[in-house]
Amino acid sequence: MLEGIMIGLQTAFSLQNLLMVIGGCLIGTFIGMLPGLGPMSIIAIMIPVAISLGDPSAALILLAGVYYGAIFGGSTSSILLNAPGVAGTVATSFDGYPMARDGKAGKALTIAAIASFCGGSIGAILLMIFAPMLSSVALLFHSAEYFALMVVGLSAIAAFAGTGQVAKAIMMTLLGLIMATVGEGALFNMPRFTMGLMDLQSGFAFITLAMAMFALPEALYLVMDPSRSKTGQSSDIKDLRITKDEAKSIAPVVGRQSLQGFFIGVLPGAGATIASFLGYAVERNIAPEKEKQEFGKGSIKGLAAPETANNAACTGSFVPLLTLGIPGSGTTAILLGALIALNVTPGPRLMVDDPQIFWAVIISMYIGNLILLILNLPLIPYIAKVLAVPRNFLIPFILFFTLMGAYIGQNNATELLLLVGFGICATILRFADYPLAPLLIGFILGGMLEDNFSRSMQLYDGISFIWERPMTLGLLVIACLLVILPSYRARRARARAAGVADGD
Amino acid sequence: MALDRWIGLILLGIFAAYGYAAWFTMDGSLAPFMRRNPIWPSTFPKVLSVLGIICGLIIVLGLEKSDKPREENPSVIVYRQLKEFKLGQAGLLLGLMVAYALLLRPAGFIIATVGFLVMGSVILGERRWITMILVAGIATGVVWYLVQVVLGIFLRPLPAFMGV
Numbered sequence: 185m186l187e188g189i190m191i192g193l194q195t196a197f198s199l200q201n202l203l204m205v206i207g208g209c210l211i212g213t214f215i216g217m218l219p220g221l222g223p224m225s226i227i228a229i230m231i232p233v234a235i236s237l238g239d240p241s242a243a244l245i246l247l248a249g250v251y252y253g254a255i256f257g258g259s260t261s262s263i264l265l266n267a268p269g270v271a272g273t274v275a276t277s278f279d280g281y282p283m284a285r286d287g288k289a290g291k292a293l294t295i296a297a298i299a300s301f302c303g304g305s306i307g308a309i310l311l312m313i314f315a316p317m318l319s320s321v322a323l324l325f326h327s328a329e330y331f332a333l334m335v336v337g338l339s340a341i342a343a344f345a346g347t348g349q350v351a352k353a354i355m356m357t358l359l360g361l362i363m364a365t366v367g368e369g370a371l372f373n374m375p376r377f378t379m380g381l382m383d384l385q386s387g388f389a390f391i392t393l394a395m396a397m398f399a400l401p402e403a404l405y406l407v408m409d410p411s412r413s414k415t416g417q418s419s420d421i422k423d424l425r426i427t428k429d430e431a432k433s434i435a436p437v438v439g440r441q442s443l444q445g446f447f448i449g450v451l452p453g454a455g456a457t458i459a460s461f462l463g464y465a466v467e468r469n470i471a472p473e474k475e476k477q478e479f480g481k482g483s484i485k486g487l488a489a490p491e492t493a494n495n496a497a498c499t500g501s502f503v504p505l506l507t508l509g510i511p512g513s514g515t516t517a518i519l520l521g522a523l524i525a526l527n528v529t530p531g532p533r534l535m536v537d538d539p540q541i542f543w544a545v546i547i548s549m550y551i552g553n554l555i556l557l558i559l560n561l562p563l564i565p566y567i568a569k570v571l572a573v574p575r576n577f578l579i580p581f582i583l584f585f586t587l588m589g590a591y592i593g594q595n596n597a598t599e600l601l602l603l604v605g606f607g608i609c610a611t612i613l614r615f616a617d618y619p620l621a622p623l624l625i626g627f628i629l630g631g632m633l634e635d636n637f638s639r640s641m642q643l644y645d646g647i648s649f650i651w652e653r654p655m656t657l658g659l660l661v662i663a664c665l666l667v668i669l670p671s672y673r674a675r676r677a678r679a680r681a682a683g684v685a686d687g688d
Numbered sequence: 689m690a691l692d693r694w695i696g697l698i699l700l701g702i703f704a705a706y707g708y709a710a711w712f713t714m715d716g717s718l719a720p721f722m723r724r725n726p727i728w729p730s731t732f733p734k735v736l737s738v739l740g741i742i743c744g745l746i747i748v749l750g751l752e753k754s755d756k757p758r759e760e761n762p763s764v765i766v767y768r769q770l771k772e773f774k775l776g777q778a779g780l781l782l783g784l785m786v787a788y789a790l791l792l793r794p795a796g797f798i799i800a801t802v803g804f805l806v807m808g809s810v811i812l813g814e815r816r817w818i819t820m821i822l823v824a825g826i827a828t829g830v831v832w833y834l835v836q837v838v839l840g841i842f843l844r845p846l847p848a849f850m851g852v
Contacts, residue, residue, distance in 0.1 A: 236841070351746040352692070355699055358740040362706055365733050372729040374717075377709060407781060407812070408773035577823060580808025583781060584801065587788060588831065592841055600789030604782055616692035634732045641727040671752055 185316060188535075192543025195241055196551060204237075204246040205548050209555045212253020213567055217261045218578065223254035224514045224621075225399035229585050231391055231522050232592040240526040241541045245548040247519055248502075252552045255456065255498060256300055256560060257567075259491060263292045264568060272456030272497075275464040275490035282482035290424040295484055296491045297561045298426075299438055303492035304553040306442035307449070307499025311506075312546055314450075315535075319507040322532035328640040328649040332659035334633045336666070337510045340452040341622050343666040350670050352618050357626040363388055364630020371638055383598050390521040392590045392603050393627060397620045398514070399586045400607030405614075406579055424561065426484075434488040437467055445493030449500025452512035456494035456501075463493030499549060506530055506542060510629065514621030517628050524628075693748055700744030707737030780811045796846040801828040 195201060208230075215226045230250050234243035258273040263280035276296065283292040325333065342353035367387025368375045378384040441463045448459040467489035468479045479486040504512045509531030511517035523530055528541060535542050560567070590603045610620055640649040640656075651657055710733035718728060746752055784807055791800045805824035814820060835841050 351743055351752045352696075355696070355740070355743045355747060358703070358736055358743060359699065362703070362733065362736050362740065365736070369729075372722075374729055376714065376729055376733070377706070404778050404781075407778045408775060410774070574814075576809045576812040576814035577820075579781075579812060580805050581827070583785060583808060584805060584827075587785060587804075588835070591792070592835060595841065597789050597792050600792070601786065604785050604789065608782065613695065616690075616695045618692065618695065637732060638727045641731070642725070645726050 192547035195544035208249020209253040212250040213257040216254030216257025279486035299491035303495035307496040331636040360626025396606030441492035445496030449497030459497035460490035696747030703740035
């Protein structure tokens, strides 16, 4: 491991990669602060730039920096404007915004930055410990287990979608999977489902889909619902210091939430959003009675908890991506797509084949956190000026960047028409409360899922691999349970609410 | 019927068409030696279509019920609010994007992009013409430079009839 860390340090501390981290964090903070634009949209917009860098380490470092910066920027707009740009920072606004209203905006930002820094750094250390362990286990997996593991990942994503949403999330996953089958695959050498259209021969482009699913609906929502884009002058930010007592009181919160957030982040489907809400709830419940009253009115513990948890969870979500090649969230799915475009296949072989990529990413996470603390925090009063940019100028630019992203990726104007078409569909789906992240995850995993499925079918001459390999069977049973349990529990809860006695 | 179930019905239709192609039409053109393979190009799509149709039926028939009313969730925008939304502006902007897609090659990057940015602001109600044109012009120049020179991707700057 020490050797790996050294390789990582060497790669991450090259001038180019340091610039990537700094640039990524700044861009991420800058755009993440704009209300309504989440990390997924920003990363989707940044992908063409990252891909044309050509160097996978640099690209991944840039995108990871953007990711961190976006989360940090999101918490800034939650604190200053009560307008969270990202679902993962909604819990931050519970206590952050009351603090800002009391004139303690500077203090709130500092606490948020320190909590994020600690969460992210502890997360990076845990990642360093757990990722190699997990990937050495994963090396024992065959294609059958990979297939089963991906099914588990996809069903977990659906299972975490919430009550009444499981069928919709599965539907979206399946839609993503069937979109992945369009075009000519390497496996069969024949075009499928192209309806005779030449433009579909190579399948749908991942960047176009990512833009259409995330960036475009966000922008359209900003247009349709002006109240969502609360731009305007924020209150003055001054006095960034916190006292020793305050630091002492948030230290245990930060410690607990780093661990909890990290492990929630590792689970597929449960990302920063669940981690931050759960972190807030847990800290409120275990706080002494007197402090419990302060939660929601500007408690520093209530601010530190979700901030630590969401950053630790972001780091945690890299574990399944880097070790198994299975993304657990929309953001990591986009990162996976970018990596595949750069000819890197994340998975257990990544540590063996490209150790410099693996370790450089981990080290640069740490550097990214440091940069957010020492560079972005002092700059926040200036970066916050972006909140004053009028939306009449902002929105055309967001739309233009989505168009450019899709065009640069494919160099094809038809792609832009596809982008608009998919964007309209995605907006309608969001109206109807269908989750969009599963669609993209399904689309990205679709090719790999089918490859592994076909390989196992060929090795075992049929579907007997399902019962002949106990681990595959076990994983598939887990996948079924994940899908069935939430609706079963909801049904039972309803039955109980209706006064029907439990069967057992 | 609520919007989400109508969409469920549309998705069900998509899966049915997909399933029809996978089960009945795709295998016709399969080479004889491929038929000995345990896996056909249509195998995976067949599985997906069955799962998709089951899932679609669950949504359309409303078998899975939600515990909490949708209004409790502030992030969900109920489609009944549609009337309050500025659909016209959104539609015009989408039309503008289509126009941009069609004009990008023939009109060249600079004219198309400046036009797009200015028209976009105009649709949103901006009337400070000089500021708009200045901002759009500078942004277009910077982006063109970045894409063409830094990233090395060809973007035709001027209209087709002016060469290059």
